[in-house]
Amino acid sequence: MVGASQSALSNRRVLEIADASGAYCGKLLADMGADVIKLEAPGGAPDRSIPPFLEGVPGDDRSLHFLYTNTSKRGITLDIHHPEGRALFKKLAKTADLIVETLPVGYLDDLGIGYSALSAEHPELVLTSITGFGQNGPRANWKSSDLVAGAVGGPLFVTGDAEAPPVALAGEQNFLMASTCAASSSLIALLSAGRTGRGQHVDISLQETTLAISHISGVGKWLDDGIIPRRVGTALTASVPSGAYACRDGRVYLMVNRPAHWQALAQWIHEETGNEEVLDPLFEGPSSKRIEYRELLDLFISELTALHTVEEIFHEGQRRHIAFTPLQTTAETAADPHLAARDYFIEVDHPKTGKLRYPGAPFRPEITPWRISRPAPEIGQHNEEVFSQELGLSNSELHSLADAGVI
């Protein structure tokens, strides 16, 4: 029997040349035990200057964004534009199972270290590229960002209030989803390479991953019903009723999908407000039966929620098997009793920042736990470990590379 502290990916080595669009891919792999080596340009990666900063003060190791998305990785500096840097990169690539990169299409090829060059010497290698629009097609060279991906991928058009312009979500959700797809694709390609001996070039397009994660309001639905989904505030078009409702001290979110959930809700509204109309069989059945009554039903529900606090609606609603949940602020989420009981937030100690609280496991495998094995690396923190101890460079070679600005 294997003990309960194994790492799932401990035999996998990954090289990462990634900005904010791909760093989370490396984090996913590293927190599951892979040896992820992050390559930064000498002087440090630009993502080290992405806010928010600890105490609002910029610094190489103070970006909370960088600290969060680079946990469990080792860090080296290497200038791949320098011939000696490229030679070292090739040497490192031979020791790796996977390279994750977010450079423009063809950038590594132009330097002679793209997929075709590397795979010629290392056929099992998987190279995963994350770009705005993918490796081919007329817009392969277009520039992107998290917001651009949200625009061309669909979320923006349908997010926000009906009377307001389109708006983005908090954080950089499109980067995170492309990264998560990239991590899965990379593992599928690695599992396949293990069987066939052939790696591959994985082509992740930010536009396409964004389209895929938002497809509930996407093309399939529109082709079926001819209705272009538009912004409707907090409601979900397909579910009636759904949305945020005001309580005495805040807001709750409600979603009703199953016929039985509607019956339970109608009964509760009737009990508390004396509303007889809400019990009309006209409103019963699946969600689509209620579409034309959305505004009326919202009014009935508001009359119930206005009588109570968020906590009362949440727990009494749930006791009745109705999907009411609080609409929480980040402060409330940080103090959420259920997350606390599960020890979700964890403390990570970093030599420069001290101990900080981080969101913990996004999933919990029982035998090979998710684990932050080390904090995000400092600039070039593992240069000596990787270049000297593992690649066998002498101290004087290391110093001359540093003097030449290669590392």
Added chain:
Amino acid sequence: MAGLKVVEFTQGMAGPWIGRMLAWCGAEVIRIESHQVPGVVRLYIPPRSVERVIEPEMSPWFTDWDAGKLFVAINLKAPGGTDLALKLVGRSDLVIENNRFGVMENLGLGWEELHATNEKLIAISSSGFGDTGVHPSYVSWGPNIEAMSGMAWLGGFPEAEGAMTQYAYPDSLSALHGLFAVLCALDYREQTGQGQRISLSQLETTVAMIGPEMMDQMAHQQSPARMGNRSSYRAPQGCYPCAGEDQHCVVSVATQHEWAALCRVIGRPNWADDPRFASGATRQAEADTIDAAIGEWTFGLTPQSAVESLQAAGVPAGVVQNTEDQYLRDPHLAERGYFETIPHLKKGEVVAPGIPLGLQGTPGRTTRAGAAMGEDNESVFRELLNLSADEYNAYVEAGAIELAASPA
């Protein structure tokens, strides 16, 4: 993933989308359903059909989340139902379930039973709140989790009260994380032969998607600011009105080089060297002035022509595309073959959104759209499980195998 055998006890999207992606990669995915508790996606009334009857296979979401699978119908509460399901589990590598906490255990299909049946099994249980804590059994759908995570409150314009997706975002993000977790477990099993159970709380996965913002909250005991369409490190960045009703484009500038190019394109070449706009930080401070100038320029243009000009000059920009734009006016997506046309038993063929895994060396495909509940009973139970005709009929008579309600 050819050779991988998957059994699903799933609902909605967060579970099924994992199986959908694995099926696209070549896995055999058997979805177990029951007429006793039809999934919400099965309760679909096509908005265009005047007679307003439920048509379980017609939902576009059913295609999106369930295409490529085999569909069997088992009443897990009937005599022999659980045994039959366990027979499928016995020959499988992976079980996916996203039922409410306790449902599988009550049916005699908890991890202990699954593991006893198949000791190399990998199983993932995905639920709103996980299987421990204060309220693991509470009911939730994707949007409930989005509201609870802090993400909804933090999104949108500063003056608004938050923003929520219309696409139950926690369902997709949980499915993608679930897929990754399953693949990690498969990789580990390749080396050790050992399976395991994975538990996923959609609330926890969703909170992880606002990681830096939550760290900011916890380190400083104050709530991060809502950013709208602006960025903390790219300026200018925003969404600008274009000619036509509800037409917009976005612009997102990171470097000095991109800034200079933007100034040329929008007819403000002298701004490129203006000290007011000499760095990202100063442009953040002047964001309102810059946004007004960009908006003046975009206002008379279609979003497509504005974006063509901007991208030609090297400025990151994009059309705020609606579904029609995606399908009819995006030559790039068309050329890459993003949308997949697949056979559908009733409609002939349907268009499904692509599976964005980008596996150029081992491209996947979807063999068919979702079929009726129990459509594949015979081929799965007779051919894959090798039940004799008598055994099969005995399960049918006991009510364990439910026959397809609407033969194709």
